[in-house]
Amino acid sequence: MASGLNALRSALPVAAALLALLLLWQFGTTALDVPAYILPKPAEILATALGRIGFFGGELYVTLVEAVGGFLIGSVLGILLAVAMILLPVLEVMLMPLAMVINAVPSIAFVPLVLLWFGLGMSSKIAIGALAVVFVVLLNLLSGLKRPEAESINLLRSFGASRLGILWRLQLPAGMPALVTGLRVGLARSTIAVIVAEMMGAYSGIGQVIYQATAQVDSLTVWAAVFVASLGSLALYGVLVALDRKLVWWR
Amino acid sequence: MTFFKHGLAAGLFAVAAALSATAPAGAAEPVSVRLKWLPQAQFAGVYVAKAKGFYKDAGLDVTVNPGGPNINVETLVASGADTFGVASGTEGVLYSREKKLPLKAIAMSQQMTPFAYVAYTESGINSVKDFKGKKVATWMVGPQYTLYSVLAAEGVPQADVNIVSQPFSMQPFIDKQFDVATVTLYNELNTLKEQGIDNIKLFMPDDSGVTTQQDAIVTSEKMIAEKPEQVQAFLNATLKGWKYAFEHKDEAVDIVMASGPGLERKHQELMLNEIERLMVAKLGTSEGLGAIDLVSIGKVQDDLIKFGAMKTPVDIKGAFDTSFWAKVPAEDKKM
């Protein structure tokens, strides 16, 4: 009961702010007579989204499957790489500079290659999603795994713990918050990368909807698609925040 | 609208103008033209008109703004962000008018359908009728309706053809993942040739009686109402630029090459040749460059409505204003 009230209290400011923004948008565009092809009214966008909810839902589903697929593959790869680098420091010395350089390249720059390699189907989107995630997870987790001080490691060593034992009992749990940060950043990146890749070439998905609607001067569909996409990635983000509480329960 | 004119946009445009200010252009009117794609020989006329001073002579200080994916020329021209545009084509203008965008086409660059369908010579596909039961790839951002029209004109039921979405890359066709693929005559066809693929057959929509004029030159209704003389001046100079480009191709390619980073000269030369073929075809020769073919436009609209791409027909004479083109001096448009 009390927690429900608390939740309400913390949700109130954001609800108020959102409502204020939407009203400003709605009445601002009306008052200034802004045409829909420049900035549609929120009510129209919502009506368009709801009116073709099945269509948008289907396209969003494709995009989310690609984003989540890429996210999962990228995360697992990133985690494995980080663990390998912690266990084999030589690997870190060799691969880290390369990882930093690749991470510095915006993942959209790889879209052309990925489309050529994996075709227009879902696999190219999953690949670009994974690419957008892997280095964020790697870099974050690696710094997290290194967080425990030498003293804690020494304590475990004095108990006779092996390298793997130290990793499992100390470094992995200690690296959890950093991993979660990496996952959060990665999820947002993979969704956007997937949508961009869909725009550049795809059979379906929200990005392709946006691209086609733009070509056909259908700005309401563009905005509705963006709105739906944002709702989708917010939902994913929500799942991750809940996961965060599970993975980092002790804070 | 007013908000953008007088508020944010105006201020920012002032900054923009200050940043991109060219030499003091005397009385020349600053206007801009938005292209549908990145700088390439497809827009040689515009670049030539600017480089050779045709615009300046006409009293215009033209800024050429390239396009890109997710840049919609019609929206930019309708909103006043750009004065003129080389927009998508017949379909795009029709969609825009249906969506109540206050813009009109004043000329049509390409006189015949620039799309064509390619199949390998050994595939046994000898006519559009043979598309039946085959995997045919086309771009799903508009050109699919041209394919539908072609199939309809040839009496091939759409349901009998396996139509799939085509990537921007020709690689799947090269790898024979499709039986038939769509090309533009000025770009993808050349890409295929450059990769040494010449065992192909071409099927042109115009041979099936389907013509859709592309690369519409558009401007806003406001411009037409308030500054018709500028609209006329722009059109005259642009067509003159095209004529000059076709008569001095080497120079035209030089000018295009200087306008975009990292262009391949060979590819641009081929492109200019094909663009010439498209622009001087049909009315392009009999009437002159940029002619508007209201009959073909009417047919395209009928088909778009039939295929569900448009819901309500628009007034074609209102959407395509032929009056400016009619007033272009013959020496500027006749080849």
Next chain:
Amino acid sequence: MADLAQAQAGATMPGQPYMELVNVWKRFGEGDKQTVAVRNVDLAIQPGEFVTLIGPSGCGKSTLFNMIAGLLPSDSDGSILVKGKAQQDGALLGKVSFMPQRDLLFPWRTVLDNATLALEVEGMPKRLARQKAEALFPEFGLKGFEQHYPHQLSGGMRQRVALMRTFLFERDLILLDEPFGALDALTRSMMQRWLLDIWEKHRRTVLFITHDIDEAIFLGDKVVVMTARPGTIKCQETITLPRPRDVSVVTTPEFMEVKKKLLAVVEEESLKTFASATMRP
């Protein structure tokens, strides 16, 4: 547990020290940059003995400790013997029950699971380890806190959890590195008495580092004083105060006498450290 400790202690020959350091050195760096952290340390610890070690800060106590715990190899000119046998590099790991200065509790583990950490590393099934630990909770004054997380505990309680973790790792030698250094005086003296109770019950061999002379005398059978860096053993003082000891022992003349003597030594060493630190360019 006491039986077990005695049984293990019984394995040493009568009169033979449990652990012996013979001419132990530790140098860091090479050539001109070389610094000597520990120099020529000779020390014998008898089974069941409570040895306290004091010295000025930075005297190399912790380096010495790390070597005894097996975390740091000693230089090759000396050796560390356990029950008369020389220990090769790393051989001591897992043989000494080690408690570092800070409690180093893992924030993601409950108090109970922090206490069983060493047992888990040993490979004991979780259920068994927990049972074993739970039995010790009343004795360590932590009953009812089994499922708490470290951040919910006071400093004294955290230290007791760390001690319990050390005790549960049943080895003949317990190394305690200033375990009460961060506690306030009241809590500290309570913890000292409590530690003695526990020790008397279990009789494990203890080596205890501190920089508090009172603490060293109060707890130890033997007080070892280290010199300023490079650290070596300056003197050893056997404490004959009767056991069990309680707070009143601190005010006895015997205690005062030992303290006076040690204070003089430690003072001299501290001054040396201070002087060398302030004279450094």
Next chain:
Amino acid sequence: MSLQSAVRSPYAAVLIVAALWLVCVPLFSIPPRYLPPLPAVIADGVSVWPDLAAGFWRTLVETVLGFLAGSLLGITFGIAFAASKTLERAFFPIFVALQTVPVIAFGAIVVIWFGNTILAKVVIALYLAFFPVAVNTLRGLEQADPQRIALMKSFGASRLTLFRKLLLPTAAPNILIGMKLAVALSLAGAVVGEWFGDTVGLGVMLLQALYFELIPRVWVLIIACGALGTLLYGALALLERRFVWWRPD
């Protein structure tokens, strides 16, 4: 010693990768559309060198401007959020939601609002960059130890002094973490921004390479983007070493 190895290892890695590239492509006869031979890539880079240099410079300028503006805005929001819980509750979730909006969907709108100037790219870079800076500034400011704040207050420090002498330095390491994330995002923003009708820049060239299927060119541009990103990241890391020499506790 550590500095030396730090300087040496990236070069070593680059050389190793180059060598592998050089050897593996002919060895396993990898088709050029997957990975063109390194000499072909280098030759292509040389052939467009003036454009590449101009594009590199333009993208660099856009990225830096967007990054600086975004960082400034992010720090401002971070401070505002730290100062007012209500503000944070009201706007933080909206900012999170904004992060999920693909800007690239709004090419035309960006051009309508911000023209076809460098400003449009800067705005997109700013939009992408400000959020990580805001989040990390907020987290950093929240980390200030209440006891230290009390200490400063006991010295009679004003709010401004407290902020300048304690809160900001405490938050600095976190702010820099945010800025390191932001610099990569600014680059992505600048590249995408160039897709909205520009003539100069790495993004423009990338787009052209994509549609003309110039695979060696794509690799040239990926390498150029990587160099640009690494350069900026390195500059930031240097700045970090200069201004945040202490370790956060």
